[in-house]
Amino acid sequence: MNNDSKKLTTASGIPYAENENSMTAGARGPILLQDFILHEKMAHFNRERIPERVVHAKGSGAYGVFKVSHDISAYTRAKLFGEIGKETKVFLRFSTVGGEKGSADTERDPRGFAVKFYTEDGNWDLVGNNTPVFFLKDPKKFSDFIHTQKRDPYTNSKSATMMWDFWSLNPESLHQVTILMSDRGTPYGYRHMDGFGSHTFSLINSANERHWVKFHFKTRQGIKNFTDQEAAEMRGKNPDFAQHDLLTSIDKGEFPVWDLKIQVMTEEEAKNYRWNPFDLTKVWPHGDFPLIDVGTLTLNENPANYFAHVEQAAFAPAHVVDGVGYSPDKMLQGRLLSYPDAHRYRLGSNYEQIPVNRCPFAVNNYERDGQMRVDGNGGSSPNYFPNSFDDIVADQSYKEPGLDLGHAVADWYDRNAEGENDHYSQPGDLYRLMSQQARQDLISNIVHSMSGIEGPKKETIVNRQLCHWFRADVGLGMAVAKGMNIDLDINMNAHS
Known part of the structure; x- marks a missing residue:
């Protein structure tokens, strides 16, 4: 082998010396299970054919x-x-x-x-x-x-x-x-x-x-x-x-x-x-x-x-x-x-x-995992949207006009538009229907779970969620804040 030659390797990059003869127990003996190269070649060969297209196959x-x-x-x-x-x-x-x-x-x-x-x-x-x-x-x-x-x-x-x-x-x-x-x-x-x-x-x-x-x-x-x-x-x-x-x-x-x-x-x-x-x-x-x-x-x-x-x-x-x-x-x-x-x-x-299908420009989304994920899988960035940590936004300048179908317009409608945005009355009613013990258990469970919020965005997330509890029922909001040792006077002044 000269210095310019390329080493024969496995798919994992490990060089190997024998590519034509299987390892056997003696010259005429049976093949040994430990011949990994044989297994790799045969197993890959068995999988070289992906399913052909149902139509447009050739x-x-x-x-x-x-x-x-x-x-x-x-x-x-x-x-x-x-x-x-x-x-x-x-x-x-x-x-x-x-x-x-x-x-x-x-x-x-x-x-x-x-x-x-x-x-x-x-x-x-x-x-x-x-x-x-x-x-x-x-x-x-x-x-x-x-x-x-x-x-x-x-x-x-x-x-x-x-x-x-x-x-x-x-x-x-x-x-x-x-x-x-x-x-x-x-x-x-x-x-x-x-x-x-x-x-x-x-x-x-x-x-x-x-x-x-x-x-x-x-x-x-x-x-x-x-x-x-x-x-x-x-x-x-x-x-x-x-x-x-x-x-x-x-x-x-x-x-x-x-x-x-x-x-x-x-x-x-x-x-x-x-x-x-x-x-x-x-x-x-x-x-x-x-x-x-x-x-x-x-x-x-x-x-x-x-x-x-x-x-x-x-x-x-x-x-x-x-x-x-x-x-x-x-x-x-x-x-x-x-x-x-x-x-x-x-x-x-x-x-x-796959390279032939890959967009050569920026790709930003929250899809993760799956077979043959080969692009870093999003690293440590969040895999959900919306979130408080990244700067990915849905650019409204790309929005299409609604499609007039005569009897209706096909469009993206805000699920929380006016008339669809009361998220608080029924949770508040539910809280007020609870027994005193059930309320205490609810507050304790919320406080225990929210106390696990960590990181530089902790205060933002906690305050955002507290606002929801307050809108559902002021008493519920006050109890959760107290359970988390949040001084509401200081908090209100800081965000006024």
Whole structure:
């Protein structure tokens, strides 16, 4: 071994000398339990496969950059669109929808088109397909639909009967089925197809005004598709055609580019439009809502390791940033729950600490523990909110306007607003209903527990809680203060 060589080590960094032969009792004897290296290698190998995605299992991905080319500040205050020329790092994952990880890239199937923007306001995941519509308009139908795209429970094979039975019973699917059955259902790799956010989202500007929006990524490589026969032939020649095509084009410096464009609809226009603008089975015709240029997305970097980046990438439509919001699109609303839930199952509760998913800017919250917590776990800082010790605040400048649903406004309502803020009458009544002995026991228990408050914020916490006891019943407050040896005259003067 020369000085430049790297030592072979265990995962815990301990060097070891034998990596090819198991330790045995004699040359031909049985293997010994103490050969820890054997156990580590075998145990890790048994766990190398994480659960594959329920949908979009097979995919390809690359890093790149989004660059703003046009001003859309009239519609959104999102910082990544803040100025012409601004660049934001992105990761884009393409995928087939219904097939398993080992399926062919040229199967007739929609293609996933998921973009993660690493913005200074957090990660924005725009998770769509290569089609502007979908098969369904209600998330309650989703699991049933996906079952028809998977394997028959009896034959364990794909079933045209299941697919067409479902589609024939759900005519809302017809728009997407028409696209799927055209040559657009077998795109020539990933570079020669458009991408869509598909759902209706909202954009919110600096005046807190909302517009409804559709996102479109238009390929500069030109639309190119396989015929059905060509797709079938490619499945036999190279089932990983799309992966190979994307990887090699980037390696050769032929970076694929998409132009991001948006359609915008006012809230007033949405109220009277001829179709439900939040129906995922419908498009907004360009004649009514023309495309507006925004910027360009260029993929220019292949991940160094497929598993670490592409397989562990996790996208969720719930992840929007300030200036981008949701809509009453029912399918979108369903995905807000199901996507993060799927990632927690597949990758663990701390999946957002995996490098490809990690926000490169400040992250402050009170989530702690869980499998694979690798970021210091918050150190000694509090794990609850609100508290008296840190300076983390909920910044109200990021608040969205309420969503007018006609019969009601969807918003964050103060649970302790006027009429909902009497926290003292009933506890006071309860105290006054107690027997003398029960009151004494209550006071004794409170004093004993509150005497355990420690640290530099002790006085602040004690006084704050004393105020609550006084508001419930003056006598109760006085008794607790006396039990804690607090001189109320001095205390009142100090805080007057």
